[in-house]
Amino acid sequence: MFYKTITDNQTTTINTSTQQDIDNNILKPMVEATQGLGNCFNPTSSKVAEKILFIGDRSNWSDLANQFIQEVFSDVETIFWNRGEAYPSKLELWEGDRIFSFKSDLILPNYVLKKSQKSAINFHPAPPKYRGIGGYNYALYNGESMFGVTCHHMVEQVDFGRIIKVLYFPILNSEKASYLKLRAGAFCLTLMYEIIIQYILGKNNLPESQETWGEKLYTYKSLEKFINQFRSKKLWHHCIL
Numbered sequence: 001m002f003y004k005t006i007t008d009n010q011t012t013t014i015n016t017s018t019q020q021d022i023d024n025n026i027l028k029p030m031v032e033a034t035q036g037l038g039n040c041f042n043p044t045s046s047k048v049a050e051k052i053l054f055i056g057d058r059s060n061w062s063d064l065a066n067q068f069i070q071e072v073f074s075d076v077e078t079i080f081w082n083r084g085e086a087y088p089s090k091l092e093l094w095e096g097d098r099i100f101s102f103k104s105d106l107i108l109p110n111y112v113l114k115k116s117q118k119s120a121i122n123f124h125p126a127p128p129k130y131r132g133i134g135g136y137n138y139a140l141y142n143g144e145s146m147f148g149v150t151c152h153h154m155v156e157q158v159d160f161g162r163i164i165k166v167l168y169f170p171i172l173n174s175e176k177a178s179y180l181k182l183r184a185g186a187f188c189l190t191l192m193y194e195i196i197i198q199y200i201l202g203k204n205n206l207p208e209s210q211e212t213w214g215e216k217l218y219t220y221k222s223l224e225k226f227i228n229q230f231r232s233k234k235l236w237h238h239c240i241l
Helices: 015-031 059-073 135-141 175-199 220-231
Strands: 006-008 011-013 049-055 074-078 096-102 117-122 147-155 163-170
Touching: 049 059, 059 074, 059 096, 059 163, 059 175, 074 096, 074 163, 096 175, 117 175, 135 175, 135 220, 163 175
Parallel strands: 049 074, 049 096, 096 117
Antiparallel strands: 006 011, 117 147, 147 163
């Protein structure tokens, strides 16, 4: 059973009586999503002798992803970055084997991508339909029943490289954007575990998805305009909460 909400004066609020449903249907699956795959990885074994650049936003999910990368690889350069912060100078100096970008909005120029000898992979917290920013908001506004996260090769164009794998999951009844964003982080972490453990550590070729990117690239400017159209009219839709 999905969690329920009570709507009062166009503002979606959570009744305290539904806390058990939230625990069972949001928090518990998020924890379970990050377990299981790790059972086939032994953190006490020798680390992979590769030079890694990890880039993540400043969310807890990125911190967990970085901890995992540190467990697996011997040489990891970590950059946590949010929009509005200074461009990281570390990018100019780094050269190595692999780049892992996790839920990050930092756009890497082609000359940085070329310094990665083996692969440059991004974990995008939205399905291919929603390139760029604000996938959570648009999916809820459009009444989507499913959401997803996308692993893809990085190219200079934003969210445009060959898709490796997409992991889909259902949108819950009356889910708001902040919850969907949280759950997408958990599924991004799950997808990272799978790609690294089953393919990179397993020395298997990365899969090639048949899915294709949506034509539209959603930007911060378009997202700000989208949100402001609700706020200016004092309309509180779950897609902006």
